[in-house]
Amino acid sequence: MAHSISLQRVFILGMDGAGSFLEHTETPVIDSFLQKGAVTYRAQAESPTISAQCWGSVLHGVRPEKHLLTNELAASEKFPLDSSYPSIFRLAREAWADAKLASFVGWSPINDGIIEDEQEIHKVSLPDDQLVAALENYLDNNPDVKLLFMQLDEPDGSGHKYGYGPSSPDYLKAITRCDQLFGKVLDAIERLQLLEDSLIILLTDHGGGGADAYNHGSDHPMDKQVFWGCVGPGIDANTQLPPLSIVDTAAVAAHALGLEIPVTWDAQLPNSLFRKV
Structure with a gap:
């Protein structure tokens, strides 16, 4: 396994349900930013292509048949702290008792029932515009977030x-x-001079419109195919990515933070992502 690189922090910045449709609309910020690193519009969501199953895989590093999260469970229950499949948040907390960890979401079940209920995690659930304003304020006061x-x-x-x-x-x-x-988020990160020692991952959880124009959940390519990219030290501009799943996000984040990737995870580190040093 590749040696970890121990950056100061990782940002995982996602939007829900965007699939690979960035290719069909104006996204100048993301397009320009991801030119600095690695990007693919052919990454794969997990099945079923539903938010809890997919964000659960992103954060816990295992496929839905292992983490067993659903929208209903995430909205009504706390993720069990004794799970065999810890989230990247729990992994970070176990490594650093005093590290600052934060989750800002528009869909509150992520904070309520997907990320473990650790009091030391700063959790905010708000509509998108208010959420980003709260995130900017948090970064101004906590630039040392891990x-x-x-x-x-x-x-x-x-x-x-x-x-x-x-x-x-x-x-x-x-x-x-x-x-x-x-x-706005990327501008705040740059203004605070955090780019040079951070990994920034941009992604979505699933697409939609495949089997049903107004829904998702199927294995149709419109539901399954998603964008995924990252920028940071050790990643060359225009890096070509091999086929990957959103579940691999957890392994990439853990590697960047210098954490050992749990053997229980399905998440894999893409071979060509980080420059060999």
Whole structure:
């Protein structure tokens, strides 16, 4: 296994339900930023392509048949602290008792029932615009945060309302709006001079519109195919990524933080991602 690189912090910045449809609308912030590192629009969501199953895989490093999270469970229960599949947050907390960890989400079940209920994790659940303002304020006061996760919810809500995919203008506008909000977060990271010692992962959990124009959950490519990219030290501009799943996000984050990837995880570190030094 590759040696970890021990960066100062990791940001995992996500939007819900955007699939790979960034290719069909204006996303100048994300496009420009990911040119500095690695990006693919052919990464794969986990099945079923539903938010709890997919964000659960992103954060816990295992596939849905192992973490067993569903939207209903995430909304009603706390993730068990004795799970064999710790989230990247629990991994970081066990390594650093005093590290600052934060999760900002538009869909509250991520904070309520997907990320373990650790009091030391700063959790905020708000609508997208208010969420980004709260995140900016948090970063100004906590530039030494070790791990920060963000999930914007607007694309998925627009997909359910207006339909997913390139033929839905209102859905595409929601993705473009999220690109602008991503820009505010990335500007704050740059203003605080955190880029040089941080890994920043940008991704979505699933797409939609495959089997049902107003829904997701199937293995249709419109539901399954997603964008995924990252920028940081050790990653060359225009790095070509091998096929990967969103579950691999946890391994990439753990590696960047210098944490050992649990043997219980399905997450794998993409071979070509980090420059060999």
